[in-house]
Amino acid sequence: MPRAWRHEAGKPGKRRTLRGSLRGTGMYIAHFGLSQRPFSPTADTANYYPATTHELALARLRQALALEEGLAVLTAESGMGKTLIAHRLLDQLDADRLALFVTNTHFGSPAGLFQTLLFDLGQPYEGRSEHELRLLVTEQLLQSYQEGRPALLVIDEAHHLSPVLLEELRMLGNLETREGKVLQTVLAGLPLLAESLARPINAAVKQRLRVQVELQPLDQHESADYIAHLARAVSKQPAKLFTDEAIELLARSCRGVPRLLNQAADLSLQLAASAEMQCVDAEPVLEALEQLGLGDAEGERGADAGELREAPRVLPPEPERDRSETASGCGVRPRRLFMSGKRSA
Incomplete structure (x- = not known):
């Protein structure tokens, strides 16, 4: 099934605009096979992250x-x-x-x-x-x-x-x-x-x-781990919910504020589900950040499709692997985030 978003044609360097029918929370929960909404707008003590x-x-x-x-x-x-x-x-x-x-x-x-x-x-x-x-x-x-x-x-x-x-x-x-x-x-x-x-x-x-x-803002490493922690809490395959680039963008752009991380991650999931994507990659995150007025979404978008501006990595680099394994952009995530259990409170 083709994605619901359309990439607008334009001159090289022009920002791409993603468009589609945005799905509600219930729809993306079913689409990604989640047990519940991972990024709640209210205080969630059940899935508390010990920042x-x-x-x-x-x-x-x-x-x-x-x-x-x-x-x-x-x-x-x-x-x-x-x-x-x-x-x-x-x-x-x-x-x-x-x-x-x-x-x-x-x-x-x-x-x-x-x-x-x-x-x-x-x-x-x-x-x-x-x-x-x-x-x-x-x-x-x-x-x-x-x-x-x-x-x-x-x-x-x-x-x-x-x-x-x-x-x-x-x-x-x-x-x-x-x-x-x-x-x-x-x-x-x-x-x-x-x-x-x-x-x-x-x-x-x-x-x-x-x-x-x-209270102080979370640093970028804890911001990334915060996203991963909540993904683990609701998904049987948390490594396939967000790509590395998506987590990096969220961690860099949300200023270490849990509410902003929740809002941006939640909207990214809605956008990705509306596009029939199998996981959240950089593109819906960029669109979510732009809609929420966070970060420099214009500068983060490259002239080529999906090209990201060079920036320090939040997550550790992964060894080279066969790109055919990750054609969808939803390959195995770093062990630090997804292979370990929840942090102890």
């Missing part, structure tokens, strides 16, 4: 909890995995901990925060004044602690919290008994959160802060 920066952040946050620090902060730019780390931290909590997770921080007043906490606690939260809500939250936290369940509160998108709300959290963090802390809090947000905490109005909150962690 160095994520593992270091988790280790520091777990240490803060073990030392009964009242407040810890996790910051990163968008798409770096803050929500994933929050889920991972909560998943690894001891069974005797009370876990509270707040994801929407657009509160108009402290009452909104207290209502959210009471909702998470399974308590009535309507028809009460702000002070009554505050007292009820305090009562529930103390009761949980007396039952042997100290609380951990994780707040995502915490850069939206106002100084008034940060002060309320500081006051809740003051709850303690002779045995230890009643409540520990982890705030996760954009770097704006660190800037907010540095303001003089938030000095009292900043004084309680002992642990502050910032």
Whole structure:
């Protein structure tokens, strides 16, 4: 069956445009024989990739909890995995901990925060004044602690919290008994959160802060291994899902941001499936990167079909082999990425 894309004729050096009817996620899952969508737009703890920066952040946050620090902060730019780390931290909590997770921080007043906490606690939260809500939250936290369940509160998108709300959290963090802390809090947000905490109005909150962690971008090797890890998780033949060149392009162009890697790899799979390709090679990746506004797709395309501009390789070079084995461009991938098992978390 001919590919759905057409290569536009043009003068030498003119960029080729790929066109076709884009298939949805379900279609490419069936086309490539995958067990599920490999590059999820939401936090995927089941197929968690233990990137160095994520593992270091988790280790520091777990240490803060073990030392009964009242407040810890996790910051990163968008798409770096803050929500994933929050889920991972909560998943690894001891069974005797009370876990509270707040994801929407657009509160108009402290009452909104207290209502959210009471909702998470399974308590009535309507028809009460702000002070009554505050007292009820305090009562529930103390009761949980007396039952042997100290609380951990994780707040995502915490850069939206106002100084008034940060002060309320500081006051809740003051709850303690002779045995230890009643409540520990982890705030996760954009770097704006660190800037907010540095303001003089938030000095009292900043004084309680002992642990502050910032996620860093993945390097090119980890970016390539990230793609391979997720391919292994959903495919019986992961080596045939992406070519070397495709992985290199993704690793070079997505700036080490997991969300961008997910978006570009996912769109590449959709484009490749729409073209009835047996695997993802450089061409659908280039088209995906261009559509997403990532990298220099114009410069990456050569004058000849499929020609790539010379650039340092992300993956180790392979020995020469019979090109007839890989006429489709879907030959065996390097052992480093696909022949080994998953990295240990």
